[in-house]
Amino acid sequence: MAKKYGMVIDLHRCVGCGACDLACKSENNTPDGIHWAFHKTETYGIFPHVSYKHTPTLCNHCEDAPCVRVCPTHAMHKTDEGFVVHDPNLCIGCKSCMLADPYGVIFYNKEHAFLDYATDDSSIVKGGTFSKKELSDKSKAPFPNFNAARGADGYEAVRRKGAVEKCTFCNHRVAQGLAPACVVACPADARIFGDLNDEKSKIATTLRAHKPTVLLPEKGTNPKVFYIRNYN
């Protein structure tokens, strides 16, 4: 049976440290304002019976993904392994996917990302630390807009303005037998990633042991990111 990847997030284990957010930023070189991995926090109840909830969020890699349905060029598409990924070579920048996405996890590169790496020559310690421009010039890499992860998967690696982007479940790492960066970085092992079709996998046994929930089930998108042990 073909592999079908998914993720479980154990909300009892999650400590809300944000290591997943940071690991994703580091792995995928996402610019300011673009969060492939993120979180939402809620405070609810009436004093003194108040509570706080931290929910990590990312692309749900839905089985019936609205973003894939509306994309006019198949730039946003679904792979056989269940990843919902985006090919910027085909993207026309219409933002239909963002409008159709009920979770708000698709982002648009309105400006050239990291443009300051081509222009900013100020340094924290003058003569002591590299400026962004020096770093970019001396490394001779297409560094400012470069998304190594995307390039490793055969996509356009330079992040130009005018296209959308989102979490890929780190499919470049999965192809090498590694777990997504957010899973590895989690200090509490709150995230479990694996093949949903493999009955013996940790994710499949976990999903059998707990009653999972998904975000916005009423949308009927059949997400592949599951939450277990919700506090509510």
Next chain:
Amino acid sequence: MNLLWDVRVSLDLFLGGLGVGAFLVGVVLYYVDAKAYEGFVKKSFMVAPLLVIAGLLLLLTELGRPLNVIKTIYAINPTSFMSIGIFLQSAFVAVALLIAFKVLTSGVSALSSKIVYAGAVLAGLVGLYHGFLLSGIAKEPWNNAIPVIFFVSSILSGASLMVLFNLESLENLVARFKLPLIINMVLTLELAAVFAWVYNLALTTASSKHAYDVLISSFSMEFWVLSILMGLIAPLAIFTLVILNKLSLRTVAIPTFSIIVMGSFFLKNLVVYLGQAV
């Protein structure tokens, strides 16, 4: 409000709708009596492709990567209305330009009725596509009433624009077609479609109720005053007075047909913005 689609998308839908409406009214008069309405038909067929092209050019400036549009020719997604719409609009523009060229060089009598028929079918599909572009995204305010609202609004605004461009034919149109009566019927149909849309929003789900709350609170001016009162109810009332011989159509024609055209823009713009606000 974080807008992903700004006024350029509304203008594309508005200008495209005007073009489609103008073309279809030209088609009707072409089949009724091409000789008697030659001037009207000629203007309709000339204006229609220009309006649609103007809208498409505005839309291109909205796209992040407009040059990639060429890739929509081979990277087709049958579940995306935009993907289908690109082909429909291209086909309509090609046929409409051909008709405009024929009309300009050889006159209306040189047109083949088959190509006019093909143009009419494509115009109808493009007019429906404008609404389906939004309803296909499936946000609460962009429900399945939108294609009907947009299509009827396009017919109304396109026909009104062409009447404004052909005021010399007004008496003839009134005598032969009872123009105020027809316009009032279409205005009533549009009001009914808008009512169905709002009713659906107000009563269906929690999300649609939220959309309704935003509509009547944040967009009350655009909705009640500019779209409904100015764009639909005022012309309906004025044409009723004309039918009852209380007013002369010639006196009120310019302001009334103008507010119908403006109301169409405000209504489409409101729908585009509301969908993004909730």
